[in-house]
Amino acid sequence: MTVPPPAAEAPRRAVCILGLGLIGGSLGRALLPTRQVGGWSPGEDSRRLAAAAGFAVADDLPGALRWADERDAIVVLAAELTAFTELLRGIARYAPHSLLTDVGSVKTMVSQQVSTITPQARYVGGHPMAGTAESGFGAGSAELFRGRTWVTTLAEHTDPLAWAEVAAMAIDTGARVVPTTDREHDAAVARISHLPHLMALTLAQAGEQGGPLALRLAAGSFADGTRVAATRPELIRAMCENNIEALVNALDDALAMLGVGRASLASTRSIATAATLGHQARLQFERQRDRRDSGGTLLTLTDPTVDQLLDVGASGGDVVGVGLGQGGSPIEVRAELPENPAP
Amino acid sequence: MTVPPPAAEAPRRAVCILGLGLIGGSLGRALLPTRQVGGWSPGEDSRRLAAAAGFAVADDLPGALRWADERDAIVVLAAELTAFTELLRGIARYAPHSLLTDVGSVKTMVSQQVSTITPQARYVGGHPMAGTAESGFGAGSAELFRGRTWVTTLAEHTDPLAWAEVAAMAIDTGARVVPTTDREHDAAVARISHLPHLMALTLAQAGEQGGPLALRLAAGSFADGTRVAATRPELIRAMCENNIEALVNALDDALAMLGVGRASLASTRSIATAATLGHQARLQFERQRDRRDSGGTLLTLTDPTVDQLLDVGASGGDVVGVGLGQGGSPIEVRAELPENPAP
Incomplete structure (x- = not known):
């Protein structure tokens, strides 16, 4: 199982979502118009609701992973962090070479779990920064990620194409993608x-x-x-x-x-010092947020290196478009940088 | 100059507001329908706007205080805390026996200034907990205090009638009055x-x-x-x-x-302890807030002592009505206590 070269008119890659709660359910709904969406969740209710919404829901984890393996789907860990170990054991067994990402709110720990349990997976870390006070498939929506930030994490050895596949998936949900490292x-x-x-x-x-x-x-x-x-x-x-x-x-x-x-x-x-510096820091946050809302400097990267992608995130910028190319043509990344990067 | 006994159909006491910014200007506008409202502010713009709104604006501080003294008005320090010393010096000179209150966000310091500079004033501390990001007369409104909390502070020697006059003024703006001590x-x-x-x-x-x-x-x-x-x-x-x-x-x-x-x-x-106790504390705050919104136990106090008034505040309750009596009849205070006072 290798990454097939993008066909002319490359169809978007299928996605297999493990955990069909608020985040997983919203992700699937956002992707359904353009991709095959499969998945599994331990809860019967979530599985039933997801199936009714058009997801290809498997009866068990092995079934979902076989479905993913057949399609070389992106496998998404969308459960709570505590469930990751068990899911990764299944992946190591049924789909060990998967293109793998997750939605966990911490990244170093997840990366370590991945490299220990399923070292052959092509892993790109993910953290969509969206949520509501509620939980469960029923609380989700196809619009949950629109305009929100989706962090992706890369390491020196990350294949930019694997990153681009995950970033394109996030962008398809309406999110803006910030590339960075686990540690950052x-x-x-x-x-x-x-x-x-x-x-x-x-x-x-x-x-x-x-x-x-x-x-x-x-x-x-x-x-x-x-x-x-x-x-x-x-x-x-x-x-x-x-x-x-x-x-x-x-x-x-x-x-x-x-x-x-x-x-x-x-x-x-x-408290002059705290009052002054704290006030300035809050204004700096507001300025950076408002600059983003009003658009920044556009930049196009062709076949970017990991370091070029990381520079986008380090400067406070984000990725707003990813082209996976056709028939072996290059990856194109459109990024938006703050007008006046913070010092 | 003594407090006259309430006449049958006692008219409401005039108010002289020193500082016609957001808080002072809003207070005056809220009281104009039922009281004489006078005042002064160092800023010419504020004075002009307040005069146009119907305030009896004096040209200088002595003029305002003479106006107050003639009417035995409630004098309200509504300027920023840093201006209080100068205003109190004026009061000590032109209206030393005033019924005096303030809108400062701290109370011990103000009480000390009052008892040092103008010890004969009948002082009741005040702190209306309302505001907006803006400032100045133009930013105010007659509705600024509606439904908000107006803290009043008493000491052992406070005359309950002086407190009742200040509390009735605050209630006339639509606020709910919490009686407590400076220290609390x-x-x-x-x-x-x-x-x-x-x-x-x-x-x-x-x-x-x-x-x-x-x-x-x-x-x-x-x-x-x-x-x-x-x-x-x-x-x-x-x-x-x-x-x-x-x-x-x-x-x-x-x-x-x-x-x-x-x-x-x-x-x-x-972080189990912090997570559990902090969560419980937030829920306790929400419960107390929601109980207040849904109404509490009503209590009527006739000619209350200072301690009875302080008990209302200490239990998390507040005063929602004050009757000043007529022709020497007693002060009546209606208070609302939480249904299940917090432990």
């Missing part, structure tokens, strides 16, 4: 997702310690600052406890800043 | 407002330290968790730096929790 991804999400969750949990407790009066007065800043503490504790734990090294680094930075702020407040009675 | 107020807002601002400033910097990629991936939890870092640094400083003792206490609690979380993550690889 994990460091970034530690700072912009896992640390914010820990801070929200802390803030919620600090408020509750103020008793009924404090909670009675709580509104704007407290409501916003603790919002994600309403997330199911198991989900927060799964994110944070699978990204310990990066999260501890981010947490140490936060502890240092808060400690300096505390000392400054108690000794000089001033 | 400052401890509560340190936890539910000032600490959230410090955390947001810290989170914003921790995200920016992740570079363009981290800010590129930032969305939901980071955007919410850093939102108030967009507030003008001077305003954050004014809040935090005038409430140092309470804020340092809250910050120490937060630092201890984050430190324990960090140690737990690095050693046992678990």
